[in-house]
Amino acid sequence: MEQRLANSWRLTVNEKKFIETALLPALRIDGRRPFDYRNLTINFGKHDGSGEVQLGQTHVMAFVTAQLTQPYRDRPNEGSLSIFTEFSPMADPSFEPGRPGQAAVELGRVVDRGLRESRAVDTESLCVLSGKSVWAIRIDLHILDNGGNLVDAANVAALAALLTFRRPECSLGGEDGQEVVVHPPEEREPLPLIIHHLPIAVTFAFFGSESSVVIDPTHHEEAVTGGRMTTTLNANGDICAIQKAGGEGILQSVIMQCLRIATVKAGDITEKLKKAVDSYNTERALKKIKRHPSSTLMDVDGAHSNSREKQSPPAFKKATSEFPSHHTRKSNKLENVEGETNSSEQRNTTKNFIGGPSSWDPYSKGVDPDFLKASLALRGASTASKKQEVSKNEKMHGVAKLEETTKDVNEGFLPVEAAQAEQPTRGEKTLKDAVKPKNRRKKNQSSTGAS
Amino acid sequence: MEFVNPEGLRLDGRRPTELRQIRAELGAVAKADGSAVFEMGNTKVIAAVYGPREVRFEYSMANFSTGDRMRRPKGDRRSTEISLVLRQTMEACIMTHLMPRSQIDIFVQVLQADGGTRSACINAASLALADAGIPMRDLVTSCSAGYLNSTPLLDLNYVEDSAGGADVTVGIFPKLDKVTLLQMDAKLPLDIFENVMQLATEGCKAIATELREVSNLMKEINIVGEHKAIGISARGIKSYARWFRLQLCPDCCYTQFLSP
Numbered sequence: 001m002e003q004r005l006a007n008s009w010r011l012t013v014n015e016k017k018f019i020e021t022a023l024l025p026a027l028r029i030d031g032r033r034p035f036d037y038r039n040l041t042i043n044f045g046k047h048d049g050s051g052e053v054q055l056g057q058t059h060v061m062a063f064v065t066a067q068l069t070q071p072y073r074d075r076p077n078e079g080s081l082s083i084f085t086e087f088s089p090m091a092d093p094s095f096e097p098g099r100p101g102q103a104a105v106e107l108g109r110v111v112d113r114g115l116r117e118s119r120a121v122d123t124e125s126l127c128v129l130s131g132k133s134v135w136a137i138r139i140d141l142h143i144l145d146n147g148g149n150l151v152d153a154a155n156v157a158a159l160a161a162l163l164t165f166r167r168p169e170c171s172l173g174g175e176d177g178q179e180v181v182v183h184p185p186e187e188r189e190p191l192p193l194i195i196h197h198l199p200i201a202v203t204f205a206f207f208g209s210e211s212s213v214v215i216d217p218t219h220h221e222e223a224v225t226g227g228r229m230t231t232t233l234n235a236n237g238d239i240c241a242i243q244k245a246g247g248e249g250i251l252q253s254v255i256m257q258c259l260r261i262a263t264v265k266a267g268d269i270t271e272k273l274k275k276a277v278d279s280y281n282t283e284r285a286l287k288k289i290k291r292h293p294s295s296t297l298m299d300v301d302g303a304h305s306n307s308r309e310k311q312s313p314p315a316f317k318k319a320t321s322e323f324p325s326h327h328t329r330k331s332n333k334l335e336n337v338e339g340e341t342n343s344s345e346q347r348n349t350t351k352n353f354i355g356g357p358s359s360w361d362p363y364s365k366g367v368d369p370d371f372l373k374a375s376l377a378l379r380g381a382s383t384a385s386k387k388q389e390v391s392k393n394e395k396m397h398g399v400a401k402l403e404e405t406t407k408d409v410n411e412g413f414l415p416v417e418a419a420q421a422e423q424p425t426r427g428e429k430t431l432k433d434a435v436k437p438k439n440r441r442k443k444n445q446s447s448t449g450a451s
Numbered sequence: 452m453e454f455v456n457p458e459g460l461r462l463d464g465r466r467p468t469e470l471r472q473i474r475a476e477l478g479a480v481a482k483a484d485g486s487a488v489f490e491m492g493n494t495k496v497i498a499a500v501y502g503p504r505e506v507r508f509e510y511s512m513a514n515f516s517t518g519d520r521m522r523r524p525k526g527d528r529r530s531t532e533i534s535l536v537l538r539q540t541m542e543a544c545i546m547t548h549l550m551p552r553s554q555i556d557i558f559v560q561v562l563q564a565d566g567g568t569r570s571a572c573i574n575a576a577s578l579a580l581a582d583a584g585i586p587m588r589d590l591v592t593s594c595s596a597g598y599l600n601s602t603p604l605l606d607l608n609y610v611e612d613s614a615g616g617a618d619v620t621v622g623i624f625p626k627l628d629k630v631t632l633l634q635m636d637a638k639l640p641l642d643i644f645e646n647v648m649q650l651a652t653e654g655c656k657a658i659a660t661e662l663r664e665v666s667n668l669m670k671e672i673n674i675v676g677e678h679k680a681i682g683i684s685a686r687g688i689k690s691y692a693r694w695f696r697l698q699l700c701p702d703c704c705y706t707q708f709l710s711p
Contacts, residue, residue, distance in 0.1 A: 102535040109532045117636040227543070229633065239644050242635040246539030246622070249629025252652065256645055263641065 009093055011223040019224045023212045028221070030056075034214045035261055038149075040269065042160050042276040048190070051160030056218065057147025059091075062157035063140045064165040068180065071127070071134040079126020079134040083112045083158070085141045092146035110243045111141070111155050114199040114232035118240035121162065122194035128170055133180050135167060137193070148219035151230050155201035156273060163277045166190035199240040200269045202262035203230045206248050213258060215265065229255070231262045235270040454599040454611055462610060463492075470594070470606045470654055475574075475665045477582045485583025489575035492608060493565035498575035500583040502555030533569060540593075540622050540632045541576055546586045555585060566608040567595045569620050573632070574658060581666045590662055593622035593632060594654035596647045598639060603647045605654045619644070621651035625659035 019029055026034050038056030045052065049064035071078060085108040087095040095101075100108070115121055126135035139161065141154045169188045173181040205217035205225040217225060227247025232240040239259065455461055465471070471492030480486035483499035490496075541557060557579065559572045570593035577590045597607045599616040612618055617639045622632030630652070639647065 102531055105528050105531040106535055109528060113636045118638045227631075238638045238640055239635065240638050242619075242633055244630070244633035245536040246541070246543050246632050248543060249624050249627055249631040251628070252630060252648065255630060255633065255648070259641055259644070 011220065015220065016224050019220060020208055023207050023214070026212075028214060030218060032216075034212070035265075037216045037265060037268070038218075040156065040272055042156065042273060044160065044164055044276075044280045049161050049165030051157045051164065053153050053157040053160065055147070055149060055153040055156070055216070057145060058149060058153045059143075059145035059147070060150065060153040060157045061142045061144060062154070062161040063142075064158075064161040065138050065140075066135045066165075066167045067138065068128065068133050068170075068182070069136040071131065075123075076131035077127045077134075078123040080136045081112075081116050081121055081123060081139070082136065083108045083115070083139045083141065085111075085143070085154070087143050087146075090145075091143045095143075095146070106243075106245065107151055107154055108141070110151055110201065110230055110232070110241065111139075111158055113241040113243070114155060114201060115139075115158065115162075118197075118199050118232070118234075118238070120195055120197055120199050120234075120240070122196060125194045126167075128180050129172065129178065132178075137162075137165075137167075146219060148222050149203050149216050152201045152203050152216065155199070155232070156269060159195075159198055159200075159273060160277065162193055162195060163273070164280055166192055197234040197236060197238070198270050198273065199232045199234050200266040200273075201230050201232045202265050202269075203228060204258050204262075206250055213254065215261065229258065231259055233259070233262055233266050235267045237263055452614065454614060455602045455604070461604065463608060465606075467602045467604050468650060468653075470657055471608070473658060473661050475578055475662060477578060477665065483579070483583070485579045485581070485585070487575050487578035487582055489571050489578060491567055491571050491574070491606065493563055494561075494567055494571045494608075495563040496559060496561050496568065496571040496575045498557060498559045498572065498579040500555060500557050500576070500579040500585065502557075502583065503550040503553035503585065533572075536632065536634070537569070537572055537576065540573060540591055541580070543631050544577075544587050544589060544591045544624065545580065546588060549586050555580075564609065566610075566612040567606060567620075569593065569634075570595050570622070573622050574662065578662060578665065589624040589626045590659060590666075591622050591631060592625055592655045592659040592662060593620060594651050594658055595620045596651035596654065598643060598647050603643075603650045605650050617644075617647065619647050619651050621648060621655055623652055623655045625656050 022029060023034075028034065030038075032038070038058075039054075041054045043052045043054075044050060050062070052059075052061045069080070072080065085100055085104045087100065087104045089095045089097050116123075121137070126137065128134060139158050141158060143150055143154070166185075166189075168182050168185060168190050170180050170182040173179050203216060205214050205221055206212070206227040206229070207214070207225055214221065217228070222228070225247075227244070227250065229242065229244040231242050234240060455467060459466060461467065463471075471494075472490075474490040476488040478486055479488045479497055480499040483501055485500040486498060488495065488497045537559070538557075545555065557576050559576060561568050561572070573591055573593040577587075577592065580587055581590065594605065595607055595612075596619050597604045597611060597616050599611060599614055604611060607618060615637065617635060617637040619639075620632065620634045621630060623630050633648070635644070
């Protein structure tokens with residue numbers, strides 16, 4: 001009984017009355033409106049698979065680790081996902097060290113239900129050897145500060161950690177192909193988990209008999225609340241889990257209204273989460289670049305870049321030295337692209353390159369539009385050159401888009417400009433793409449010169 | 452696997468919106484202040500109430516209750532979570548402010564599990580509390596519903612539950628028509644969820660009428676048995692119970708209830 005411990009904090013009668021009275025005209029004690037979330041910040045740690053979320057005053061960390069184990073007997077083809085919660089005593093005076101209490105178990109199970117039962121994490125892809133060896137993913141949630149609404153924060157932290165987690169690649173080897181060989185990250189790039197959708201938990205608190213509903217209760221509001229409901233849903237509008245563990249009775253219509261509000265909120269949080277993960281992946285990709293010895297750029301993490309370099313095509317370096325200014329523009333765009341390509345680990349090292357003057361700022365705002373226009377004027381709107389590029393471009397969707405733009409080419413400079421800007425934002429770009437424009441420009445110049 | 456055949460019958464021959472057979476019995480545990488046995492199809496649960504003392508709820512599955520005889524430690528996560536959930540549900544319905552600084556112990560044992568154990572536990576506990584004469588706002592009744600083969604199904608059994616489709620458990624105050632317990636796992640789109648929840652609520656109301664019949668029967672006997680004991684469980688007048696047994700209807704279940 002957490003409430004009965006001597007060092008637990010109790011809300012005074014005055015505070016309780018104040019909070020309840022303030023809720024009648026839809027005022028909350030921290031100044032929020034009833035359906036406003038607190039400020040959500042998502043950070044990542046040094047290692048893959050660690051996420052830290054701060055939701056107002058609530059602070060939660062999540063760590064994801066994987067281990068090869070035997071699968072369950074009734075599911076020989078599936079890996080497993082298990083969640084462990086730790087309510088650190090520093091988070092709240094009522095948390096005791098040792099075995100997780102009831103609240104900890106409930107939190108773990110709610111997050112677990114949202115992730116596992118809704119099939120958010122693909123467990124079949126975790127199978128290495130059917131019936132013998134599968135990956136067991138373990139998520140550890142540590143509550144560092146209890147500012148209320150632990151479930152939502154823990155859920156986002158778990159998702160952030162899962163999205164950035166990379167498991168080692170393994171292959172079957174040995175005499176009969178039954179032995180599992182795990183490749184260390186230096187040998188082969190670790191793989192991300194396959195996550196089908198992102199279930200986001202949204203918690204509502206109910207007060208009094210007037211059915212005042214608020215979202216994201218703080219610690220004080222939680223002490224006053226008569227009932228709580230956590231709904232886990234994804235941005236597609238599916239409800240993944242609902243947990244209303246007793247507490248005050250509410251009408252069905254109120255439940256349906258809460259679900260609709262939760263759908264909107266889940267969409268917002270999904271956006272934030274995706275953005276944070278993208279920027280993290282971009283940063284990580286930047287760290288893996290092998291610096292050109294002649295470039296005097298800042299080295300984000302020297303050790304990393306040297307150890308992680310896989311294929312450094314010689315053309316890359318040649319490109320760097322030949323036309324730095326052009327590639328300045330390109331690499332800016334590619335940086336932005338990185339976030340969208342977090343599934344293609346192998347290409348990471350070849351895509352980004354930093355060349356040009358040492359004063360080049362990797363976080364510059366992007367393309368200089370005047371420069372773009374000038375370059376376009378030089379190139380002209382030649383269909384042939386575009387098609388050349390298309391044939392060299394390996395990626396499907398990149399090809400599709402370029403083909404589209406070739407049709408628009410005749411309409412004027414603007415679409416071409418858009419295409420030019422669009423082209424670097426496509427997925428995997430090889431260095432050939434980087435090299436091409438320059439050649440094309442020369443050809444155009446020569447062709448225009450000739451004609 | 453086909454859970455609803457083309458004629459609209461389920462694996463056990465029920466219609467999609469049909470409850471399993473319900474059987475309820477009061478006074479199964481002689482020593483307890485209140486007790487009840489609740490059967491919903493093949494799921495059988497026994498609940499005993501001691502109190503008022505202080506609210507606590509313990510859920511345990513007997514080792515032999517499920518088909519696969521497994522050693523289930525009592526402190527495992529599922530039991531802990533279910534205990535917490537059920538405790539909070541009962542807390543919402545018991546008028547604890549009338550019994551300050553006191554404890555009510557509710558012990559529930561699952562004797563046979565065939566899906567819907569959570570709901571059966573809540574129903575059994577409600578009955579046991581009524582049997583113990585503890586003041587409540589309303590009975591809490593609970594029922595589960597699911598969605599398989601594009602049909603909402605009421606009161607899932609074990610096979611339907613483990614099919615991987617959605618499982619919605621609803622607990623309501625039938626008279627107030629308010630939802631107190633709501634749990635769902637697996638994925639469901641919003642509009643389908645609304646239908647399933649509606650169906651589960653209807654099921655709860657049907658169970659409520661059944662339970663009321665059982666507890667009304669008891670109330671009748673109270674009135675017959677002891678003029679001053681109206682509204683108090685017969686347990687409260689234990690000393691007179693044996694004397695009154697002879698005057699009560701011999702073939703009603705309460706002969707069993709009154710015996711030691």
